[in-house]
Amino acid sequence: MPVDDKARGKAYPAHEYEVGREKISEFAHAVGEDNPVYFDREAARAAGFRDVPAPPMFAVVYCAGAMGPAILDPEVGINFMAMVHGGQEFVWGEPVCSGDTISTTAEVKDISERGGMGFYIFESVSTNSDGREVARGTWTNIVRGV
Amino acid sequence: MNEGDSIPELKVTPDKYLPHRYAGASGDFNPIHVDPELARQVGLPGNILHGLYTMAQVARANTAAAGGDPRSLRRLEVQFRGMGVPEQEITVTGTVKEARDGRVVVDTVAEQGGKRIIRNAEAVLEPPV
Numbered sequence: 089m090p091v092d093d094k095a096r097g098k099a100y101p102a103h104e105y106e107v108g109r110e111k112i113s114e115f116a117h118a119v120g121e122d123n124p125v126y127f128d129r130e131a132a133r134a135a136g137f138r139d140v141p142a143p144p145m146f147a148v149v150y151c152a153g154a155m156g157p158a159i160l161d162p163e164v165g166i167n168f169m170a171m172v173h174g175g176q177e178f179v180w181g182e183p184v185c186s187g188d189t190i191s192t193t194a195e196v197k198d199i200s201e202r203g204g205m206g207f208y209i210f211e212s213v214s215t216n217s218d219g220r221e222v223a224r225g226t227w228t229n230i231v232r233g234v
Numbered sequence: 235m236n237e238g239d240s241i242p243e244l245k246v247t248p249d250k251y252l253p254h255r256y257a258g259a260s261g262d263f264n265p266i267h268v269d270p271e272l273a274r275q276v277g278l279p280g281n282i283l284h285g286l287y288t289m290a291q292v293a294r295a296n297t298a299a300a301g302g303d304p305r306s307l308r309r310l311e312v313q314f315r316g317m318g319v320p321e322q323e324i325t326v327t328g329t330v331k332e333a334r335d336g337r338v339v340v341d342t343v344a345e346q347g348g349k350r351i352i353r354n355a356e357a358v359l360e361p362p363v
Binding site: 111114115117118119120121123125135141142143144145148149152169172173174175176177178179180183226 | 246252255256258259260261262276285286287289290291293294297302303304305307308309310311312313314
């Protein structure tokens with residue numbers, strides 16, 4: 089049975105995330121970062137950042153509020169018990185620092201079926217308050233036995 | 235870095251509670267990552283690592299290879315295969331497959347217990363502007 093792809097192209101409203109210094113430090117600690125720029129404002133400024141920068145993979149934090157509704161959308165129809173995160177890509181632009189407000193939109197890029205598996209591909213685009221792109225994410229979720 | 239060079243290897247052993255800390259830090263509390271009992275009920279060996287945690291280790295290895303500045307990591311694409319588990323060492327290795335005009339492309343792999351848990355990872359590094 090082919091997967092239902094009616095949600096292809098569907099876009100979701102922007103989600104805003106306000107980046108805080110303590111959240112950056114918490115995330116940096118959890119993933120094992122030890123560069124002082126993630127923990128110390130002075131070190132960050134000395135390295136040329138406006139404030140404590142977010143590690144690149146902090147993108148998952150500011151994207152979560154936009155990605156959740158897309159992945160959970162009943163119209164997309166993902167069976168969560170059979171879902172695995174198959175792949176991920178991020179392209180980074182302007183650095184994200186504490187104090188920034190990041191706005192992220194999500195879109196269903198593609199829904200397809202190959203070898204009995206459903207491929208659900210989402211794209212997120214995150215911009216800062218100057219309108220500059222900070223990260224573009226491609227999220228590939230695979231559902232077995234569709 | 236030149237074509238064919240290896241990037242410095244990164245080794246990390248996530249402790250028993252790492253998936254809980256990463257869940258809190260990332261907001262992803264999917265029970266397969268934090269509830270060993272439920273994870274076993276759905277056929278897993280126990281609670282498993284978040285794929286995005288392992289991707290963060292690949293990001294770290296590449297950023298370190300570029301000199302440690304987070305602005306050098308321009309792009310990272312990974313495929314998740316198999317699953318990572320806590321309390322077992324992860325090794326991230328990489329080879330430069332392209333180096334031109336300061337732009338370096340690195341093929342990266344994350345391995346745990348002889349299995350590749352991230353493969354076909356490609357990182358693009360450029361000097362910060």
